[in-house]
Amino acid sequence: MALDSLFAHIERLQGDRPWGRVLDAGTGSHSLAWIAGLTTESSTAVTGELGRARGLEREFSSRLRPRDRIVVGNWTDPLLLHCEVFDVVLADYLLGAVDGFAPYFQDRLFTRLRPHVGGRLYVVGLEPYPDSTDSPAGRIVLEIARLVNACILLAGHRMFREYPLEWVLRSLDASGYVVEDAKSFPIVRGMKFVEEQLDVCQRKLPHIEPSLSRELARTMAKLRDRALTQCGVERGLRFGEDYVVAARSVGDASLVRFPVLKLSGSGP
Numbered sequence: 001m002a003l004d005s006l007f008a009h010i011e012r013l014q015g016d017r018p019w020g021r022v023l024d025a026g027t028g029s030h031s032l033a034w035i036a037g038l039t040t041e042s043s044t045a046v047t048g049e050l051g052r053a054r055g056l057e058r059e060f061s062s063r064l065r066p067r068d069r070i071v072v073g074n075w076t077d078p079l080l081l082h083c084e085v086f087d088v089v090l091a092d093y094l095l096g097a098v099d100g101f102a103p104y105f106q107d108r109l110f111t112r113l114r115p116h117v118g119g120r121l122y123v124v125g126l127e128p129y130p131d132s133t134d135s136p137a138g139r140i141v142l143e144i145a146r147l148v149n150a151c152i153l154l155a156g157h158r159m160f161r162e163y164p165l166e167w168v169l170r171s172l173d174a175s176g177y178v179v180e181d182a183k184s185f186p187i188v189r190g191m192k193f194v195e196e197q198l199d200v201c202q203r204k205l206p207h208i209e210p211s212l213s214r215e216l217a218r219t220m221a222k223l224r225d226r227a228l229t230q231c232g233v234e235r236g237l238r239f240g241e242d243y244v245v246a247a248r249s250v251g252d253a254s255l256v257r258f259p260v261l262k263l264s265g266s267g268p
């Protein structure tokens with residue numbers, strides 16, 4: 001039984017095809033919980049963060065079998081999972097997170113994953129928010145997104161950078177895939193989303209100059225109250241879209257090469 005409508009959609013797309021060996025190319029609690037509930041031969045979950053890997057190992061200690069594993073690595077590493085092919089590869093909100101781990105690598109991501117895609121690649125992503133909206137719920141979501149991004153930047157860290165469905169379709173096409181299905185899903189955010197986003201801000205505050213940090217904490221508290229009220233008005237914050245794309249790799253992916261470039265110094 002799928003945990004949410006996006007995973008339910010992927011299950012419908014997969015139909016009777018066995019899941020076989022599954023790769024969660026950008027793992028987290030949500031995607032790993034879903035995969036752990038599927039009938040798979042094995043699962044491999046990749047994250048760029050050692051701390052997240054250790055947390056997931058603890059959280060899933062009773063659900064991971066000896067043939068399942070959590071791997072810490074970076075997709076910029078040409079040797080990560082070298083020569084390993086999976087029946088299903090899931091890129092669940094991976095693209096939007098790449099900027100924090102491998103800035104400017106987004107246009108290479110699907111090419112990098114291609115040698116590992118034996119059957120299907122499923123991409124889940126968030127359509128980037130517009131700059132403005134007339135919807136009251138949307139205005140709250142945008143305010144939260146701006147506050148989160150401001151806190152991340154003020155803390156000296158890197159933000160997420162989401163890509164639109166159109167960009168993903170173009171990139172898959174240019175990276176040697178055939179897209180078999182693409183669908184968008186309207187999002188209804190609950191208070192859990194608001195709390196999670198404001199928690200991101202909270203974790204950044206110790207890295208920010210104290211007087212600014214105190215002011216940001218006050219802004220967060222006011223925004224939390226307004227979001228709570230707005231959630232009650234519309235039974236959730238209805239704004240934005242997620243998308244799911246199913247694609248398969250075409251041609252000989254073993255020919256994909258990732259040379260280690262030797263850069264010369266700048267200037268004459």
Ligand SMILES: C[S@@+](CC[C@H](N)C(=O)[O-])C[C@H]1O[C@@H](n2cnc3c(N)ncnc32)[C@H](O)[C@@H]1O
Pocket residue numbers: 025026027028029030031032046047048049052073074075076092093094097098099100101102
């Ligand atoms: C937003 S989280 C994905 C959400 C996750 N699927 C869930 O269920 O919560 C992004 C994941 O992709 C990983 N990631 C991002 N860029 C990466 C890269 N270049 N190489 C390896 N992992 C990366 C992050 O470490 C993290 O585990």
